[in-house]
Amino acid sequence: MIITCPHCQTRYQVTYDAIGSAGRKVQCAHCRRDWQQAAPEPDADEDGADKLFAEMHEDGLDEALLAEAQAVAEEVASRLAPPAAAGAAIPATEAQLRRQQQEFSRRQHAIVSRLPLARLRRTARVAGMVLLGGLLAGLYLGRVAIVDRYPSLAGLYAAVGLGVNVVGLEFSNVEAGMTALGGREVLTVSAQIVGLAARLQPVPPVVVSLLDAAGTPVYEWSVETRVADLMAGERATFDTRLSGPPATAVRVRLSFAGGGEAPRTGAGDRVRP
Secondary structure (H helix, E strand, C coil): CCCEEECCCCCECCCCCCCCCCCCCEECCCCCCCCCCCCCCHHHHHHHHEEEEEEHHHHHHHHHHHHHHHHHHHHHHHHHHHCCCCCHHHHHHHHHHHHHHHHHHHHHHHHHHHHHHHHHHHHHHHHHHHHHHHHHHHHCCCCCHHHHHCHHHHHHHHHHHCCCCCCCEEEEEEEEEEEEEECCCEHHHHHHHHCCCCCCCCCCCCCEEEEEECCEEEEEEEEECCCEEEECEEEEEEEEEECCCCCCCEEEEEECCCCCCEECCCCCCECCC
């Protein structure tokens, strides 16, 4: 026989024995509501149904209703429970919030950058960088004139690796050698003095220093040059001799007297092999 839930119209197929001749109270597995089911009038078709389900008894009906209820409960739970992918949606939402925050920050920065005060700050920064660059370029390109006017700054330039030739002269082709003359050793030193400045530079006396193995001067003397002044590209030959140099002297160094030291191109040549 077939019974129908009066609340949700869900239909169930049961036997007459499960309901009994007096009827019984049953519960719908779908809507979970119960009702009093009366014994229906048997007919020919239902008799056939009773024969098909003759072995079904009251416990079987309870089991069938329980199974149906469990299936419906699982379906409802699967629909109501948050899906497994719901947890994965949280990072996506956070990423979206971060993107929105970044877009907001960019829009805010664009708005602020268009304000007059922001433009003034940018202009001041650019002007400061240009001014600083020009100052550094002037200090580098005009270092000779600056040190010539303020000699105390020569040490500052030297500390940053920018030696300044304030003399406007330098030595090249420095040579030193020992010869025997009259039974005594004679040290011969020769070099060329090269002009570097665009205007005439006076040539001061040359100071010849003999150095020991530690670089300490052991003997010095000065020599007047044959020329009074030089300018860029001009050269003058310099040579001098010293009889009986100190035995500890191993190198020679040339410098200019009074006006500071010029770069010693080739200076430090060995006195003795």
